[in-house]
Amino acid sequence: MNDTSTPRALIVVDVQNDFVEGGSLGVTGGREVARRISAHLAAHAGDYAIVAASRDWHHAGDTNGGHFHAPGEEPDFVTTWPVHCVQGEPGSDYAPELATDAVTHHVVKGMGEPAYSAFEGVTAAGESLGDLLREAEVTDVDVAGIATDYCVRATALDAARAGFRVRLLDGLHAGVAADSSTAALAELAAAGVEVAP
Template identity: 40%
Template sequence: MTVNSEFKPALIIVDFQEDFCPPNGSLAVPQGRDIAPVVNALLTLPFAIKIATRDNHPQNHISFAENHPGSIPFKSYHTIIHPTDPTKSDTTLLWPTHCVQETPGSNLVPELDAEKIDVVVDKGMDARVEMYSAFYDPMRVSVSELGERLKEESVTDVFVVGLAADYCVRATAESAVEEGYRTFIVEEGTRPVMREIWEAEGKKVVEGKGVRIVSVDGEEVARVRKLA
């Protein structure tokens, strides 16, 4: 895709779900629920399309530590072999069971102004692969509808918020750069799982891949406001 001088921004709200939020989420991101005011403020702006993504895992998902006897959430790793090409693999950290299909933990949080969302894109539904990015897993076994939705709207720029900054937000933003979009993470609209590592190293890595980390009060978001 060639990005031209036209400006058609999209807002992607990544996995703002009950299981990723305190006080009861099984994989709660510290202060995760606190992003709601910023996210809702962004939803009032004239983005070409506003998309919420949702982790929507089967119970037997490969990323759940409980599906690997002897594994410990947040500490154990598992190497995933490509289902049809054994020369390809992806090693992933194992997590507590979260966002299981048709459970309360998979629901978008009620604080989110869902009426302003145009599309909800489910991800992580293939039990065989881990899928942080809302576009696709690292081996492209599972591909969501997100990419096609952005193309249909002739989007040029992608603004990413949601949970968590150092995993699914980061991966989604990096994929958006790979797909040719100018890409921004709005810092106040996200929170990391591991804050110290994110602040010390993670931000630099993601910026090194072409993602810009910006403020909700910065000129990039102001440009969206001016479209009204």
């Protein structure tokens, strides 16, 4: 049942084929996280005024502002990455384990430029995620998805900076590496994000 006294949103970050096992930037545990998010939505979709799902949506045939490694160079996996989540290609699709029937808004980001946070994305109508949440009078934001140490981190930090009460859902995110994920969780907690112990 939706608690209208504290309008809450769920942001599902980048649960895409290229970010789960077998993808060009596959994260271990990604498919399991997709299944768990689907189960969470099956049980709790009614708790949310908005369920927004973000996707990387990069251009084909260019470096997307230096986000993809240049031809003939190796990616550094810090600021340059292998080609991933190209518009219209299978890698950009939601992972099949993610049930999207409860998603109310689809957000795309990184069109020709680096973008990590879902707050850098727009809906099909061109509306920013921040505007969408404010229009719905959302005060509380839950965050889930991939990857803990990159796009989930950036999204949760942006949500906190925008003044929302933010909760990272335990067990519903997967990171690229243990050390950077642990550092991201500490950074989120220091920023006021509720992070499960």
